[in-house]
Amino acid sequence: MTTPTVARGLLGRVVKELESQILEGSWREQTRLPSERALAESHGVSRSTVREAIQRLVARGLLETRRGSGVFVVGAQPARPSAPWLQLIAESAPMRSDTLEFRLIFECASARFAAERASADELAAMAEILERMQLAVHARKVDEEAATDAAFHAALARASHNIMLDHFHASVITLLREHIISNTYDAAGDNAKARQRALARLAQHQRVFDAVRARKPQAAFEAMREHLDFVGQQFRCGG
Incomplete structure (x- = not known):
């Protein structure tokens, strides 16, 4: 059974790994992310951990969810001059x-x-x-x-x-x-x-x-x- 401490550690690792792929350009802006199942398998975690990691990156403005289409990379948020x-x-x-x-x-x-x-x-x-x-x-x-x-x-x-x-x-x-x-x-x-x-x-x-x-x-x-x-x-x- 996964303890809360271990679960938090897994979540933090997945968040950092996904974030790195975005910031390093492995996934360009407007790229659609692989499915939750595929990400869970590639990162060795549960789908619920992947789901929560995605939610955190959505909150940070690096990802966005589109109903019926999936999760997409937003990338750097332009600070538009006034x-x-x-x-x-x-x-x-x-x-x-x-x-x-x-x-x-x-x-x-x-x-x-x-x-x-x-x-x-x-x-x-x-x-x-x-x-x-x-x-x-x-x-x-x-x-x-x-x-x-x-x-x-x-x-x-x-x-x-x-x-x-x-x-x-x-x-x-x-x-x-x-x-x-x-x-x-x-x-x-x-x-x-x-x-x-x-x-x-x-x-x-x-x-x-x-x-x-x-x-x-x-x-x-x-x-x-x-x-x-x-x-x-x-x-x-x-x-």
Whole structure:
């Protein structure tokens, strides 16, 4: 017979094991968990222990139950910036400059680690995003260009396989997306100069990806820094 102390120990172990699988990326966001029976067998515990462990992780915001569908990974909970913060990024030159410096710190690191660690599936995902970015640039669809730009940077953070970088990026994704969109719109326009800038940004993202795919960490770092330096130059020149 399992004593209460032993039961609590088993529960704690299962909670930690499931939590680790989520935080380490073994189960990506929106992944459906295996059945209670399968989890009980793989962890060597009862289904009731698995059920209680899942309930604890639901309470922590890492899992969610969907009636009739099962249990799914939520992952990192974005701490969405408030509307005043987003307005500051859109309208305040000092805030946007500070955000660019902030991006230089961790996005160059994300590119470096992605070059070392990106999986084949992650490389394929980045390639697909770049294809959509190229279509958007050539079609002069600024909304889609900005969306694919933000998606590419998010994909790099995931491909870094660094829990802190990935979760940190998720926590400030709204802020970063606003920064990217603001800069893209500032550089947009129906003229040859705006066209050249859009093509330059596309080429810069391609160079980052090429370095990541070639497994060249330093080249990926430098390519990202050159891209963000270009964004900063656009910003300082008023688009």
